[in-house]
Amino acid sequence: MNSSLAQRDSINDGRTQYSVAELSSLLEAIGRGDRQAFAQFYDATSTRVYGAVLRVLRDRGFTEECVQDVYLEVWQKAPSFSRASGSPSAWLVTMAHRRAIDRVRSEQSRSDRESRYAMLDDALGTPNDASASFLDRRPVMSALGDLSLRQRECLFMAFFEGLTYAEAADRMGIPVSTMKSRIRSALANLRADPGIACLAE
Structure with missing residues (x-):
């Protein structure tokens, strides 16, 4: 990977600039059960994940819950992360976007069920x-x-x-x-x- 691409795909947590290689190393450490690496990865990426999820859900409460789910999934799936399959940030943002879409569908389904039950109560x-x-x-x-x-x-x-x-x-x-x-x-x-x-x- 050339330096320009690495620069574009790096993440800045406001204090430290993390390169693709550093984020990949953190994920690999998380995959081995390293909690300190997980905390560091969270600090480095959570702002970006929060923003990605908020753009979909547009609700801060739902977004905070969804972000928690995303990082639980990170902990669970870090062992399967491979540098060859893509950058850490792309892997993470894809995961976050999928979680947010699932939450939208879940809330819509719940709303639809409540509406139908209300209609049935009125009918009966x-x-x-x-x-x-x-x-x-x-x-x-x-x-x-x-x-x-x-x-x-x-x-x-x-x-x-x-x-x-x-x-x-x-x-x-x-x-x-x-x-x-x-x-x-x-x-x-x-x-x-x-x-x-x-x-x-």
């Missing part, structure tokens, strides 16, 4: 008190039986399997808009069923 008229556990659920099952096979499949995938709209649509081989339309139609049918309406009383 689920009571807010403890009496809900004693309700006869047979009207619900009967109403579900009156739906079309496609509507039931969509509801079960979305509400009971916890799939996102996109995941359920992909499984059925239909557009996401069609999946959402079928679920809305199924919920409308449930709301119109007198057996379901009595649950809210």
Whole structure:
């Protein structure tokens, strides 16, 4: 590696300039279980990792949690790092970006599930008190039986399997808009069923 490339790929932690070779050596030491090397590597790179993750998540709390996950992964995967496979900074930033994207998808999936459960509660008229556990659920099952096979499949995938709209649509081989339309139609049918309406009383 020539000196100009090494200079471009070095990291400055505000106190010390670390070259590619030095960062590689630290990672190799981490791979052998060297905690001091890990602390030094963290000090040298955490500012850059934090910035990369924050650009994706745009939330400081989530970013701090994600950065912790990144460095846990560094500790676990350092033994597999190879100088031949690329620079330490590229290896680290790729890892951080992947973790951030995973966090975005996880939060979106959680938000989708909460929205679907809220829709289902509204459709079924689920009571807010403890009496809900004693309700006869047979009207619900009967109403579900009156739906079309496609509507039931969509509801079960979305509400009971916890799939996102996109995941359920992909499984059925239909557009996401069609999946959402079928679920809305199924919920409308449930709301119109007198057996379901009595649950809210």
